[in-house]
Amino acid sequence: MHKKALIITYYWPPAGGPGVQRWLKFVKYLPDFNIEPIVFIPENPNYALTDPSLVEDVSKDLKLLKLPIKEPYKLARFLSKKKSNTISKGIISDYKNQSFIEKVMLFIRGNFFIPDARKNWVSPAVRFLREYIENNPVDVVITTGPPHSLHLIGMQLKNQLHVKWLADFRDPWTTIGYHKKLKLTKPAKKKHLFLEKQVLNTADRVVVTSFVTKQEFLKLTNKPIDVITNGYDYENVPPVALDTKFSLAHIGSLLSKRNPEILWRVLRDLAQKHPEFKKDLQLNFIGAVSNDVLQYIEKNGLSNCVNEFGYVSHKEAIVFQKKSQVLLLVEIDSEETKCIIPGKLFEYMVSNRPIIALGPKGSDVEKIIKETNTGAYFNYANYEALKVAILNHYKAYKNDSLKVHAVGLQKYSRQKLTQQLAEIL
Numbered sequence: 172m173h174k175k176a177l178i179i180t181y182y183w184p185p186a187g188g189p190g191v192q193r194w195l196k197f198v199k200y201l202p203d204f205n206i207e208p209i210v211f212i213p214e215n216p217n218y219a220l221t222d223p224s225l226v227e228d229v230s231k232d233l234k235l236l237k238l239p240i241k242e243p244y245k246l247a248r249f250l251s252k253k254k255s256n257t258i259s260k261g262i263i264s265d266y267k268n269q270s271f272i273e274k275v276m277l278f279i280r281g282n283f284f285i286p287d288a289r290k291n292w293v294s295p296a297v298r299f300l301r302e303y304i305e306n307n308p309v310d311v312v313i314t315t316g317p318p319h320s321l322h323l324i325g326m327q328l329k330n331q332l333h334v335k336w337l338a339d340f341r342d343p344w345t346t347i348g349y350h351k352k353l354k355l356t357k358p359a360k361k362k363h364l365f366l367e368k369q370v371l372n373t374a375d376r377v378v379v380t381s382f383v384t385k386q387e388f389l390k391l392t393n394k395p396i397d398v399i400t401n402g403y404d405y406e407n408v409p410p411v412a413l414d415t416k417f418s419l420a421h422i423g424s425l426l427s428k429r430n431p432e433i434l435w436r437v438l439r440d441l442a443q444k445h446p447e448f449k450k451d452l453q454l455n456f457i458g459a460v461s462n463d464v465l466q467y468i469e470k471n472g473l474s475n476c477v478n479e480f481g482y483v484s485h486k487e488a489i490v491f492q493k494k495s496q497v498l499l500l501v502e503i504d505s506e507e508t509k510c511i512i513p514g515k516l517f518e519y520m521v522s523n524r525p526i527i528a529l530g531p532k533g534s535d536v537e538k539i540i541k542e543t544n545t546g547a548y549f550n551y552a553n554y555e556a557l558k559v560a561i562l563n564h565y566k567a568y569k570n571d572s573l574k575v576h577a578v579g580l581q582k583y584s585r586q587k588l589t590q591q592l593a594e595i596l
Contacts, residue, residue: 174206174310176596177300179321181289183212184229187222187482189401189423189514193341193380194315195228196404196585197592204593208233209309211300213240213292224484238299240292243284277354285362286344287318297327304332311596315339317347322370329373337596338374341401343384346507367391376595381535383510399591400539401514402583403521408486411494416453417568419527420495422488422515425456427463431501431529433551437558439471441565448565452476457483457491488515492522496568497561502530504551509534517583520545525564525575527557545577 178198182190198208214237229235284290304312312334314325322338329336344367345360355363371377371392378397379385385396419438442449454473457480468474483491492498498519502508512535519526520539526546530536537548549557567573581587 174596175209175308176201176206177209177211177304177309177312179211179296179300179312179314179324181213181216181316181318181321182218183210183216184225185221185223186216186218187220187225187485190317190341191222191225192485192514193401194339195225196402197589198233199228199230199404200586200589201593202230203586204590206593206596209236209307210234211236211238211296213238213289215239217242220482222484224486236299236303238292238296240289242291243288285359286323286366287320289318289320290323293320293323293327296324297331300324300328301331304328304334309334311335311337313337313339315341316344317342319344319367319370322374323366326370326373329375335375336373337376337378338370339378340384340388341380343387343507343510346387346510378592378595381510381512382538383535387510397591397595399588400512400583401517402585402588403517403580404585406486406489408489408493411490414453414455414494414496416496417448417451417565418453418455418494418496419499420455420457420491420497421499421501422457422491422519423513424459425461425464425501426459427461428503429501430461430464430467431499431551432467433549433554433557434499434501434529435468435471435473437554437561438473438476441558441562442472445562445565449476451565451568453478455491455495456480457488489518489522492518492524495522495524496573497564498522498524498526498546500526500528500530500536500546502528502534502536504529504531506531512536512539516540520577520580520583523575523577525573527560527564529557543577543579543583545575545580 178194180194184191184195198210201208210233312325312328314321316322325336325338328334345363368391371388372394374394376395377388378399379388380400382398385398388396438452442452454477459482460479468477500513500516500519502511509531516536516539520543526540528536528540528546528548529551532550540546540548547560564573
């Protein structure tokens, strides 16, 4: 039987970054499982990153609904364009480094825009979609957040039209790392917690991207919760030669809080003990890198090994993944980040290059890397083990035998994950 699914999302091509990939790929493959996707997006969104190449993945037959949105970030740019862009990405400086303007912007963002800066889109979106659904019935409404204000659209449609509603959480809500930095008052914290619980208990079904998030949400609701991770797609990228240098590549933002000091110390010590190692070493950064990270690298005498490429298109990022000798995956060492499974992990896994991952103990990333035999995972106390692993990789590189023998990757393909979603729908 042919079904129709109305998908409400903020991020859509030409948006760049990881937020757009999940539903772009679900929409691409849902028709294979007899489900017609209809996508509802803002007409004039404020995307911090753009990648026009992703438009190629959107079918010309897709029904795309648009409605204008008013966003405070456009007003905030008059105060500080740079700070409004970083806050819109969820990038927040340490308190001691925050300017007065940034502190004011964070207070306003946290306490006047609950759950987030897209809250003013909720009412007009509900009015628009209520009329659309009454004239064009759908079998299910799907909302994906962040921004979590989109779940409020789904909740109101559920209450008003009694339509089936699935809420997809790409990230947690109140337990995400940056939430503590929003200078929330007690009433604001209470409202966030209330809305989160209300959404979880009103949705017919909840989907999350990690097992840790599922365990967190099970404490708040008895509704069915499914884990559908992010994944990889088959990209049409021509074969590329491996880097001639011993390249360690990090794809994505490497910000101050994510500075892997232990890694730079290990590389420094190996460079001091093995002069040839330093001559061969190359650190490739594809994406934003904070000055704190670069200063720490310089402090460890590794600046001459660094290549900064900045933000690149998704296809260019895939090329870097395939040609690098080793791929770096770095997460903040905290309880809140155990649930974070970066989308790039799955693309790393099919690049046929070994992964070295750093993060908190008990992370979902650790579980997936071990299960698929795609690399090694270390917590921030594993100095000796990390040093041995990198030295062994270097020796294998010198012998032209640095390879990875992955297993069980098929279940993380976007098509397989979409099948899982289709079965739930």
